[in-house]
Amino acid sequence: MALPPSTAFPFQSASSPWTSEQWRPGYDFASVILDAPAGKVFSTALETARKNTSVRILMHDSGARRLQIAEGDRTATLNIVPFNDDVSQLLIAGHAGPGEGTTSSLVVQAVLRVCKEMNKHCEVGG
Numbered sequence: 001m002a003l004p005p006s007t008a009f010p011f012q013s014a015s016s017p018w019t020s021e022q023w024r025p026g027y028d029f030a031s032v033i034l035d036a037p038a039g040k041v042f043s044t045a046l047e048t049a050r051k052n053t054s055v056r057i058l059m060h061d062s063g064a065r066r067l068q069i070a071e072g073d074r075t076a077t078l079n080i081v082p083f084n085d086d087v088s089q090l091l092i093a094g095h096a097g098p099g100e101g102t103t104s105s106l107v108v109q110a111v112l113r114v115c116k117e118m119n120k121h122c123e124v125g126g
Helices: 038-051 104-117
Strands: 006-012 027-034 056-061 066-071 074-084 087-095 122-124
Touching: 027 104, 038 056, 038 066, 038 074, 038 087, 038 104, 074 104, 087 104, 104 122
Parallel strands: 006 122
Antiparallel strands: 006 027, 027 087, 056 066, 066 074, 074 087
């Protein structure tokens, strides 16, 4: 059974379901469900980050499928969650430091870059 194209859903801080009463500006989120094993999504995200000379890897944990990268004062944390053996969710949370612009477009671009590297068709939804 073929799954429909994956859709990346960008979330701004104010409308994100993950925000709390301690809401702070500067956080952006994007998420996509991929018809791919979580381990493959993580290894693709890690390799994509390693190839990108404009970012530096701050932390990676293969067991937890978690990766944190930085570009200037902007940081992004990628988490990959398995739903089953062949379907997983990629969630990226970005944060901009003082004086930095929003990370929303960078976060969405990162999701789309991983999709492209995996030869998956992803599109931005709203």
